[in-house]
Amino acid sequence: MYSLRRRLLISATILLLVFLGIMGLGLNSAFKRSVLSSAEDALRNQILLLISSVEVIDGAVVMPPILPEPRLQQPDSDLFAQILVGEEGDKAVVWRSKSLFERSIPFKDSLLGNFKFYPSNAWEGSSINTMTLSVEWEAVTGTVPFEVQVAESDTVYKRRLVRYQRQVGVWLIFFGGALIVLLLGILRWALQPLERVRTEVGEIEEGRRERFNENYPLEVSRLTQNLNQLLNFEEERIIRQREVLGNLAHSLKTPIAVLKGLGYSRQVKAESDEQLEAMQTIIDYQLQSASAVGRRRFSKAIDIREPSGQIVRSLEKLHSTKELTVNVDIEEGVVFFGDKGDWMEVFGNLCDNAFKWAQTHVSIRVEQVELGEHASHKKPIRLVVSDDGPGIDESQRDLILQRGVRLDSQTPGHGLGMHIVKGVVDAYDGQIMLGVPMHSKTGTRFEIILN
Numbered sequence: 001m002y003s004l005r006r007r008l009l010i011s012a013t014i015l016l017l018v019f020l021g022i023m024g025l026g027l028n029s030a031f032k033r034s035v036l037s038s039a040e041d042a043l044r045n046q047i048l049l050l051i052s053s054v055e056v057i058d059g060a061v062v063m064p065p066i067l068p069e070p071r072l073q074q075p076d077s078d079l080f081a082q083i084l085v086g087e088e089g090d091k092a093v094v095w096r097s098k099s100l101f102e103r104s105i106p107f108k109d110s111l112l113g114n115f116k117f118y119p120s121n122a123w124e125g126s127s128i129n130t131m132t133l134s135v136e137w138e139a140v141t142g143t144v145p146f147e148v149q150v151a152e153s154d155t156v157y158k159r160r161l162v163r164y165q166r167q168v169g170v171w172l173i174f175f176g177g178a179l180i181v182l183l184l185g186i187l188r189w190a191l192q193p194l195e196r197v198r199t200e201v202g203e204i205e206e207g208r209r210e211r212f213n214e215n216y217p218l219e220v221s222r223l224t225q226n227l228n229q230l231l232n233f234e235e236e237r238i239i240r241q242r243e244v245l246g247n248l249a250h251s252l253k254t255p256i257a258v259l260k261g262l263g264y265s266r267q268v269k270a271e272s273d274e275q276l277e278a279m280q281t282i283i284d285y286q287l288q289s290a291s292a293v294g295r296r297r298f299s300k301a302i303d304i305r306e307p308s309g310q311i312v313r314s315l316e317k318l319h320s321t322k323e324l325t326v327n328v329d330i331e332e333g334v335v336f337f338g339d340k341g342d343w344m345e346v347f348g349n350l351c352d353n354a355f356k357w358a359q360t361h362v363s364i365r366v367e368q369v370e371l372g373e374h375a376s377h378k379k380p381i382r383l384v385v386s387d388d389g390p391g392i393d394e395s396q397r398d399l400i401l402q403r404g405v406r407l408d409s410q411t412p413g414h415g416l417g418m419h420i421v422k423g424v425v426d427a428y429d430g431q432i433m434l435g436v437p438m439h440s441k442t443g444t445r446f447e448i449i450l451n
Helices: 004-053 155-190 192-205 218-261 266-290 305-318 340-357 394-401 415-427
Strands: 055-057 060-062 079-085 092-096 116-123 126-139 142-153 301-303 325-330 335-337 361-368 381-387 431-435 444-450
Touching (some): 004 079, 004 142, 060 092, 155 192, 218 266, 340 415, 415 431
Antiparallel strands (some): 079 142
16 A cells, blocks of 8 residues: 555656646647748748749749858759749740759649748659649730749758757656655654654553653644544543443442352352352453553553563462472563553463473473564563463363353363463463463464564
8 A cells, every 4th residue: 555655656657757748848849830830931031032033034934043041052952943834734934943953842822912831842852842833924925924932841841850859858857856856845744743643652551651742734733633542542441341341340248248248048048159259250250351451552651570570480489399300481672552451361370280280390481572563662472381281182272272262161270360361362462372381292282472
């Protein structure tokens, strides 16, 4: 998915190229018309010069040996002229310039008293511009009609056109490059507020900032204000949720304690204690599951080395009689982007199960998971807890990890804790993988990934 900056730059570049292309075509067309108009004017002037040199003697058209235009007398020039007499379809050349070398300009229609221009006509392997004019000369013996034709090679004009096109192309490229550079500057300036918002998002995700700055242009400030309101609402919701759960737990403890203290017969008391314990277990489970904060977009990074170490040390003291070998490997600088209580629940329950069922060895490893090159700075955390205990029967593994398993259908020995762990992992869109430790035939290996 392209960034907003790249989309704007691509769109603006395409529009700029289309605009410059249209402008280039327009300038080229205008200059081409100007070149043709210049060629037409030049030929018109040559016809007028020739007519000014014409003499009619005894009804015949006579031209002087020296003409006003030297190119007409040069054999290798690019200007040609001829004079024709006769009716339409039966015209004869009575005079041609020395530059023609006994050749003739292709006959073209003409109008009496009106110049007629024929651009770019093929002739003798090249291209010429031709202009004709029919004249009726008043002489003593009567009217003498004749036609003047002048032609000029269009090579000069084509060269001018090519030279102009190159110059225009260079200037358009320079102009387009300058506009793109200017556009980049404008885009950088215009998108600077969004870049600042992106930076602040990263700072909030890393826990280095609590709220967005609202000192932005109007369009962006409304966005940051709404985001701040959303952050405030989420924080207040979590606080209220915890308060409600705490009040609920406190309120239920008293009636349960009273019920436990009532006098019952021996048979009734055993049954009532069993039901009250089950009720207490269900309440604890539901409170723990509901208190899982879960993944939040904006959460502070928590260093879990110290609290995790405290849990391990407490469990070592609790199970000191088992003389377990405990291998703890927590990467330096590993952090958890989430609620500290959620991490303590997952880590504590898995380690407690491992210490409870291990016979000689417990292995704990915590590391940050590397993501793709374009991933966010928020890296998932992986927790692997292994023990060499009796393990979980393979037929029960899918059941213990199944979503929505009832309390009374859990695998013995992994009870309530695994449901708490599963609830937290689900809240973080994480994964639970259960198996046997590597290089071992017995024991249990839990691998947890929290996003």
